Amino acid sequence: MISPHMTFITLLCVPTVVAVGTIFGGLLRSTSRKAQAQIEKTTAVADEAVSNIRTVRAFGMEDQEKELFDAEAVLAMILNENLGFGIGWFQAGTNLFLNGMVLITLYMGGYLLSTDKLSPGELMAYLMASQTIQRSLGQLSMLFGSVVRGVAAGSRIFEYMNLQPTMALRGGKIISENNLKGDIEFNNVTFAYPTRQQQYVLKNFNLKIPSGKTLAIVGASGNGKSTVVALIERFYDVNCGAITLDGHDIKTLDPSWLRQRVLGLISQEPILFGTSIVENIRYGRPGASDEEVKEAAKLANAHDFISNFPQGYDTMVGERGVTLSGGQKQRIAIARALLKNPTVLLLDEATSALDTESEKVVQNALENAKKGRTVVVIAHRLSTIQNADIIVVLNKGAIVEMGTHEELTRKRGYYWSLTYQQQEVPAG
Ligand SMILES: Nc1ncnc2c1ncn2[C@@H]1O[C@H](COP(=O)(O)OP(=O)(O)OP(=O)(O)O)[C@@H](O)[C@H]1O
Ligand SMILES: [Mg+2]
Missing domain, CATH: 1.20.1560.10 (ABC transporter type 1, transmembrane domain)
Structure with missing residues (x-):
């Protein structure tokens, strides 16, 4: 103006x-x-x-x-x-x-x-x-x-x-406690990892894991054993076919419920968090009491070594558990999975060669853990799975042999040659 x-x-x-x-x-x-x-x-x-x-x-x-x-x-x-x-x-x-x-x-x-x-x-x-x-x-x-x-x-x-998850964390059917049996079935499953679309890890894969039984998966490294476990956990969705739990496609089930309530995973490399032992075990079921944590630790053969630490259950394990030995970490991971009391136990045995003594302790812990559940165990040491109800031999993502230890040994096929390779040559 x-x-x-x-x-x-x-x-x-x-x-x-x-x-x-x-x-x-x-x-x-x-x-x-x-x-x-x-x-x-x-x-x-x-x-x-x-x-x-x-x-x-x-x-x-x-x-x-x-x-x-x-x-x-x-x-x-x-x-x-x-x-x-x-x-x-x-x-x-x-x-x-x-x-x-x-x-x-x-x-x-x-x-x-x-x-x-x-x-x-x-x-x-x-x-x-x-x-x-x-x-x-x-x-x-x-x-x-x-x-x-x-x-x-x-x-x-x-x-x-703003990233949209490809798989929702919650939502879907829940099987009631009484009807939950723990039958798992792979129907014509074909799967490739999203980062490597052209390499099929499993192709037309069929497998029945009956409830209450122990099924062992063996096979050379890189043949898709851990992948089978990752698919049951629904870390990835299958490309074709379906995985069912008690007849329900796991895609229709609530993923959080499935992982929290049904499945217990002891992975190939047990990962602990940088907090105390008791908190690490309680990770399996956050509401568990100190007594329940101790019970789980006893089942996992971990109670003795934990009690021997000056601070007992309150011992801090360091970042990712660096202050514990390999076998100790494994047993804490077993206790953590057992605290959940899962219907299905998925067990990816670590390759890390424990000495025979600690292997026996871990093995005993696992025997305790298997009671009354469906168990899928991936074995690297064949000596540990001779009692399994069914042994499946995986080769390049396909099942090449299946049966009990005796049947497969008699057959003198893949399994037999695998065990043969692992037999210790007597010294001298
Ligand atoms: N996240 C991933 N992304 C892409 N490819 C993967 C991934 N994880 C595994 N693979 C590939 O899938 C194949 C199967 O791997 P898997 O981990 O199932 O083998 P494995 O039988 O458990 O072996 P090991 O006995 O050494 O544990 C391998 O060829 C591997 O390179
Ligand atoms: Mg593996």
């Missing part, structure tokens, strides 16, 4: 400024995203090296890991420097423009004054008003730098938050 003439000229510049600002802002945002991703990569390298420090040390790879980290850190530095320069130039440009506007106002105002179209008071008032606006815009451009960084970091977070 003070001077429509000058306002008009000032406003003329706005579209150009908005256009330039948008293009430049877009560039800065993409640089910021790249810088953010690079920092993520750098942190991952450091994280991996530090958490696997024993492996790094054992292979004397400290220098290489440091170089790897340096290379990633330098990239992150360059990207962040570029971003800093970009933001700097953006702010410089904005300030130059805004101050330029003051100059133009003074110049125009001087001209209008000399032609008596504007009074000195009006010019002062116009200057004051336009400077207030200019300062506010200057502040905004400073803010812009923080916004660019924030948006890039936020978009990474929202990417994860």
Whole structure:
């Protein structure tokens, strides 16, 4: 209102400024995203090296890991420097423009004054008003730098938050306690891991695991044994065919109920959490009392060694259980699974060669664990599964032999040759 003439000229510049600002802002945002991703990569390298420090040390790879980290850190530095320069130039440009506007106002105002179209008071008032606006815009451009960084970091977070799980965690049928038997069946199952679609791990796979029986799966490494267990746990969905529990396709069952109530898993590499032993065992059933935890530990042959620790059940196990031996970790993992009292026990025997003494202890623990349940045991040591009700020999994702230990030994086929390979040659 003070001077429509000058306002008009000032406003003329706005579209150009908005256009330039948008293009430049877009560039800065993409640089910021790249810088953010690079920092993520750098942190991952450091994280991996530090958490696997024993492996790094054992292979004397400290220098290489440091170089790897340096290379990633330098990239992150360059990207962040570029971003800093970009933001700097953006702010410089904005300030130059805004101050330029003051100059133009003074110049125009001087001209209008000399032609008596504007009074000195009006010019002062116009200057004051336009400077207030200019300062506010200057502040905004400073803010812009923080916004660019924030948006890039936020978009990474929202990417994860907006991810839709391919498999819901809850929802589906639940079999009532009385009807739950624990019969598992694979019907013509074909499966390939999503990351390796063209390599079928199981092809037209059929298997019946009757309730209350122990079924052992044997076969050379990489033949799909652990995959069978992962599919029962429904970590992945099968490509074709179906897996059923008591006649119900497990895809129609509530996954959380299935994992919490029906299945107990002792995996090939038992993973513990960096807390106390009692909390690690209670992980199997969060509501369990101290007494129940102790009972489970006794069943798993773990009570004695736990009691021998100065702090007993409150002993902290360290990150992922580093302060325990392999056999101790396994027995805690067994106790954890037993506390659940699962209908079906899935047991992926660790390959880690325990000495004969501890193997016997773990073996006894497992014998206790098997009572009254459906058990699927993946055996690497054939000596441990001779009592299994059914032994299945897997080769390249297909069953090549099936029967009891006696039947298969008599047959002199795959199983026989596997046991033959594992027989110890007497010394001397
Ligand atoms: N997450 C995965 N993504 C892609 N391929 C995988 C994955 N896990 C396993 N595989 C592949 O699937 C095949 C079967 O693996 P699986 O772990 O079932 O073998 P396994 O019989 O348990 O072997 P081992 O006796 O060594 O434990 C292998 O060829 C393996 O490379
Ligand atoms: Mg395996």
